[in-house]
Amino acid sequence: MSPWGCRPSPTLCLCLSSRVVEIQSQMSERAVELLGLPEDRACLLLDVGCGSGLSGDYITEEGHYWIGMDISPAMLDVAVEREVEGDLLLADVGHGIPFRPGMFDGCISISAVQWLCNADKKSHSPPKRLYRFFSTLYTALLELITAQAMRAGFTGGMVVDYPNSAKAKKFFLCLFVGTSGTLPKGLGTECAAEELHQAKFTSERTRFRNMKGKSVKKSRDWILEKKERRRRQGKEVRPDTKYTGRKRRPHF
Amino acid sequence: MKLLTHNLLSSHVPGLRPGAASPCASSFPAHSALGHPSELPPEPIPNYEGDEEFLRRVHHVLLEVEVLEGSLQCPDSGRRFPISKGVPNMLLTEDEA
Numbered sequence: 001m002s003p004w005g006c007r008p009s010p011t012l013c014l015c016l017s018s019r020v021v022e023i024q025s026q027m028s029e030r031a032v033e034l035l036g037l038p039e040d041r042a043c044l045l046l047d048v049g050c051g052s053g054l055s056g057d058y059i060t061e062e063g064h065y066w067i068g069m070d071i072s073p074a075m076l077d078v079a080v081e082r083e084v085e086g087d088l089l090l091a092d093v094g095h096g097i098p099f100r101p102g103m104f105d106g107c108i109s110i111s112a113v114q115w116l117c118n119a120d121k122k123s124h125s126p127p128k129r130l131y132r133f134f135s136t137l138y139t140a141l142l143e144l145i146t147a148q149a150m151r152a153g154f155t156g157g158m159v160v161d162y163p164n165s166a167k168a169k170k171f172f173l174c175l176f177v178g179t180s181g182t183l184p185k186g187l188g189t190e191c192a193a194e195e196l197h198q199a200k201f202t203s204e205r206t207r208f209r210n211m212k213g214k215s216v217k218k219s220r221d222w223i224l225e226k227k228e229r230r231r232r233q234g235k236e237v238r239p240d241t242k243y244t245g246r247k248r249r250p251h252f
Numbered sequence: 253m254k255l256l257t258h259n260l261l262s263s264h265v266p267g268l269r270p271g272a273a274s275p276c277a278s279s280f281p282a283h284s285a286l287g288h289p290s291e292l293p294p295e296p297i298p299n300y301e302g303d304e305e306f307l308r309r310v311h312h313v314l315l316e317v318e319v320l321e322g323s324l325q326c327p328d329s330g331r332r333f334p335i336s337k338g339v340p341n342m343l344l345t346e347d348e349a
Binding site for chain 1: 253254256257260261262263264337338339340341342343344346
């Protein structure tokens with residue numbers, strides 16, 4: 001069995017926590033939106049890494065049909081228990097997508113593709129697995145008859161929602177088959193006011209440090225950072241005290 | 253697992269030609285394996301789009317029949333993929349991958 005096959009139970013617990021559930025369903029909502037499916041007819045979607053079928057629930061709500069693939073039997077058991085609408089498949093997408101060409105109208109994958117970058121076994125080669133995934137996905141989505149099919153790859157790119165927020169920022173890798181459509185706009189690029197569902201975190205105390213990744217030169221923070229860096233290089237550094245970085249006030 | 257999904261599948265074992273699973277409209281072999289050979293003709297009948305009775309039966313076989321236990325077999329290699337609790341196990345072993 002694959003090491004993902006028994007994706008550790010902490011992950012399972014995590015995946016059932018209410019916050020993660022909320023984020024997952026929000027992300028699937030957005031992902032389906034990005035697909036730009038026609039509204040007047042039902043579509044068949046592939047959900048790569050469907051897990052317990054949370055993203056599938058949203059697809060069902062939208063009136064579309066889906067087939068889910070996941071590598072974790074534990075998560076699929078949860079999905080079976082929840083009696084999700086879609087059909088489920090236990091498969092490793094790193095081995096390719098076991099579907100015939102042109103079967104799906106679209107594919108979504110919420111927080112799954114990054115697992116392909118892991119090498120859990122000696123025999124795993126992330127680039128190879130990614131290639132296998134994308135090349136077979138390409139054919140599974142593609143209609144062989146269309147002339148565009150001859151185009152040698154996906155078009156698309158990254159859509160970033162809430163690029164200015166550390167917490168709500170989400171990356172969507174949008175790939176199109178053929179020449180359809182321009183890349184959708186990310187959310188919250190012009191106004192960041194929409195992220196009020198979540199608690200706000202301010203980091204007042206480190207605002208200088210975060211401004212450009214570096215502190216203001218000659219400030220106490222900057223000196224402390226520099227000392228820390230020198231310490232890590234194994235150099236002899238005086239200990240930090242309350243006098244470190246303190247200004248020498250002029251005597252009268 | 254629904255038979256419709258079975259119809260969409262194709263073997264992903266490397267070295268086999270892609271689309272090695274059964275050809276289009278292959279619900280028929282699968283459904284006869286279920287033991288209802290009388291319900292559907294072996295070939296789609298002409299003008300099946302208008303024949304609601306036929307469409308209903310196809311819909312029943314494709315979307316309402318759930319395979320819970322059993323196995324899928326690749327017609328080319330004979331490789332079997334077991335189905336348990338309605339979920340087919342398509343994981344490949346080390347040397348197949």
